[in-house]
Amino acid sequence: MHQHGELFVNFLRARRRIFIDDKQWDLPQVDGMEFDQYDTPRARWIVLHEYGEVMGGVRLMPTTSTCAQYSYMLRDAQLGMLPDIPQDVLFFKAPVRDDIWEATRLFLTSAVPAQRRIAVQRMLMNQMAGAAYAMGASHVLGIVPATFSRWMTRLGLMSAVPVGPVQNIDGDRTQAALMNVSYIGEMTPTESTHTLH
DSSP states (O other): OOHHHHHHHHHHHHHHIIIISOOOOOOOEEEEEEOOOOOTEEEEEEEEEEEEEEEEEEEEETTOOBBTBOOHHHHHHHHTTTTSSSSSSSSSSOOOOEEEEEEEEEEEEEOOOOOGGGHHHHHHHHHHHHHHHHOOEEEEEEETTTTTHHHHHHTTTOOEOSSSOOOOEEEEEEEEEEETTTOOOOOOEEEEEEEEE
């Protein structure tokens, strides 16, 4: 926060525009920012920006995380703590492992023009994978569009396998997936990307 405070605030404001204003999700917000119980010191935030204007982002959380009664989103959903996410979101018991992290709140803003969206998506996913790997993860778990395999192939990204049923969550057709980030190796963030600690 002391290094990227303004960027972090702009990131939370962008999240509010995407998830509350556009998607109409019922999420906590204050002073124009969206945040929840998973935005803790255990989280890492990948923010893609140009000259301070947020273009996209994602939040990473270790599956070993705990904060009060919460752990991480998919595990808490499975335990029945999050009524908006089905308990059968995963085919197996939610992992608690140092080498598996969870990705949530993945988004691109409307500031990204159509002709650049694939390139920006690819950059964001690569930065997410590199950051997760640098923190000791071999895999990232998350809810993605149900067409994720076609989407990942189009982006030329890491391999991923479905680990949950196709579901309709908040109007989106989604599926939990496990993404392999172990081959990425440590990546140096670009000038317009920050991992916020």
